[in-house]
Amino acid sequence: MTSPLHNGSLWFDTLEAPLASVAIEPLPDKVDVAIIGAGYTGLWTAYYLLQHSPGLKVAIFEANTVGFGASGRNGGWCMGWAMGIEQLLAQSDHAAEGLAVARAMQRTVDEIGSVAEHEGIDCHFVKGGTIKVATRPFDALDMQAQAAHRREQGFDAADFVWLDAAASKARVNMSANYGALYTPHCARIHPARLALGLARVLREQGVKIYEHTPVSSFSTHELVTPRGSVLAQKILRLTEGYTDSIKGQQRQLLPLYSMMVATQPLPASTWDSIGLKQHETFGDARRVTIYGQRTADDRLAFGGRAGYYFGSRRIPVIDPADPMLEHVAQTLLGLFPVLQHAQITHRWGGLMGVQRHWRPFVTFNAESGLGSAGGYTGEGVGASNLAARILVDLVLGRETDITRLPWVDDVARRWEPEPLRWLGAGAIQWFGDRADRREFVTGKPSRLWGGLFDQFVG
Numbered sequence: 001m002t003s004p005l006h007n008g009s010l011w012f013d014t015l016e017a018p019l020a021s022v023a024i025e026p027l028p029d030k031v032d033v034a035i036i037g038a039g040y041t042g043l044w045t046a047y048y049l050l051q052h053s054p055g056l057k058v059a060i061f062e063a064n065t066v067g068f069g070a071s072g073r074n075g076g077w078c079m080g081w082a083m084g085i086e087q088l089l090a091q092s093d094h095a096a097e098g099l100a101v102a103r104a105m106q107r108t109v110d111e112i113g114s115v116a117e118h119e120g121i122d123c124h125f126v127k128g129g130t131i132k133v134a135t136r137p138f139d140a141l142d143m144q145a146q147a148a149h150r151r152e153q154g155f156d157a158a159d160f161v162w163l164d165a166a167a168s169k170a171r172v173n174m175s176a177n178y179g180a181l182y183t184p185h186c187a188r189i190h191p192a193r194l195a196l197g198l199a200r201v202l203r204e205q206g207v208k209i210y211e212h213t214p215v216s217s218f219s220t221h222e223l224v225t226p227r228g229s230v231l232a233q234k235i236l237r238l239t240e241g242y243t244d245s246i247k248g249q250q251r252q253l254l255p256l257y258s259m260m261v262a263t264q265p266l267p268a269s270t271w272d273s274i275g276l277k278q279h280e281t282f283g284d285a286r287r288v289t290i291y292g293q294r295t296a297d298d299r300l301a302f303g304g305r306a307g308y309y310f311g312s313r314r315i316p317v318i319d320p321a322d323p324m325l326e327h328v329a330q331t332l333l334g335l336f337p338v339l340q341h342a343q344i345t346h347r348w349g350g351l352m353g354v355q356r357h358w359r360p361f362v363t364f365n366a367e368s369g370l371g372s373a374g375g376y377t378g379e380g381v382g383a384s385n386l387a388a389r390i391l392v393d394l395v396l397g398r399e400t401d402i403t404r405l406p407w408v409d410d411v412a413r414r415w416e417p418e419p420l421r422w423l424g425a426g427a428i429q430w431f432g433d434r435a436d437r438r439e440f441v442t443g444k445p446s447r448l449w450g451g452l453f454d455q456f457v458g
């Protein structure tokens with residue numbers, strides 16, 4: 001038996017039952033499909049493999065415990081949007097593909113909600129949409145133009161709705177609020193409940209999840225762990241921000257941190273002031289993204305900032321005293337001064353995986369039986385479900401609408417060696433911060449710093 005590792009998040013502290021000790025089972029000699037990583041991508045992949053092919057022997061190999069990574073730490077925005085869609089929509093010869101991915105992502109939100117309901121996974125799924133608040137007057141102009149532009153791009157009027165300042169404040173009463181762009185295609189979830197709920201369903205269906213079993217390397221038909229080797233017809237590497245931990249996989253995904261804090265459960269009077277009555281998730285238009293949700297137990301969970309450590313260093317659990325977390329807490333207070341006496345009970349961070357071109361990918365080679373998926377950056381709660389369904393179709397040789405999406409084989413070149421990688425990651429953060437700060441001070445768009453930021457983020 002091994003005690004589970006706590007990832008430091010609010011979500012691991014507010015599970016239905018405390019994390020149980022894990023029995024370490026002997027490894028199998030051979031499986032049909034070996035999945036590396038028990039985050040959403042790995043869990044959803046196993047789930048859909050069994051939906052289509054119940055006889056398959058599927059096993060998951062996880063370095064820590066289920067949901068230890070980003071899937072058990074995130075902001076719980078289950079979004080009908082993903083990285084790279086905006087890039088595709090902006091190019092006339094790829095705009096139709098961008099719309100197809102956006103539509104597939106919108107349907108994914110409902111897919112996750114309906115699987116959760118069908119399988120009895122109480123992950124606090126509430127589809128209240130998401131609201132992007134204009135915290136500077138020029139954001140309001142941009143957002144109105146964007147709502148109109150979305151119609152030209154092929155979206156429906158209900159997909160992106162401009163709310164004037166009064167309507168926006170009625171939804172979320174931020175200190176600066178000049179209006180908002182609202183989309184119904186987002187659900188609020190409790191991230192760890194989804195991950196652990198999926199694992200429970202998989203175990204009931206006979207999938208073995210070998211926790212505390214890091215894969216150190218793999219090659220065609222064989223993976224290697226400190227506990228022994230396993231033969232597999234197909235091996236799917238689904239390790240996102242942790243991919244560097246596997247021999248031969250370095251520099252494919254940049255491990256970038258996102259940081260979160262959560263308040264104590266807040267009284268009804270505070271929520272009367274803040275709003276979020278429909279459990280909308282919320283953010284604003286700054287470049288160094290912020291994201292928040294009202295949890296089922298009436299806390300405010302809020303995240304932002306991004307960090308990269310030299311040499312792609314991965315810190316298993318972020319120290320609550322990390323200065324980036326205090327910065328996130330102060331940002332939250334700036335948006336909602338009503339929280340000045342509220343206690344921040346949780347501070348944590350986690351790793352996202354970023355491809356060199358900032359778009360997700362799914363790939364599978366039928367000859368070698370090797371596949372992988374990821375690169376969602378901070379937008380993988382929904383995207384991991386779509387990526388897993390695509391991967392499963394590729395593995396099973398099914399040609400479907402989703403295997404025609406541009407994520408397939410969109411594998412970027414590797415990131416640069418150090419110190420270039422560290423300098424690049426630092427520059428992104430610096431340009432983003434600089435542009436945001438200037439814009440808040442001057443009330444005008446910062447073309448110079450914003451332009452430099454856009455150059456780096458693709």
Ligand SMILES: Cc1cc2nc3c(=O)[nH]c(=O)nc-3n(C[C@H](O)[C@H](O)[C@H](O)COP(=O)(O)OP(=O)(O)OC[C@H]3O[C@@H](n4cnc5c(N)ncnc54)[C@H](O)[C@@H]3O)c2cc1C
Nearest residue numbers: 037039040041063069070071074075077215350379380381
């Ligand atoms: C703080 C934070 C907030 C976020 N907020 C949001 C949000 O609100 N909405 C959204 O859409 N996205 C969000 N994201 C991103 C989202 O959580 C991820 O994109 C998604 O969870 C990725 O799932 P995954 O299964 O691919 O990776 P992970 O959940 O990271 O899983 C990878 C797993 O692989 C395991 N592993 C690593 N190395 C090995 C190895 N060598 N052998 C075996 N196992 C290994 C890890 O322990 C881990 O469990 C956020 C991310 C963070 C960190």
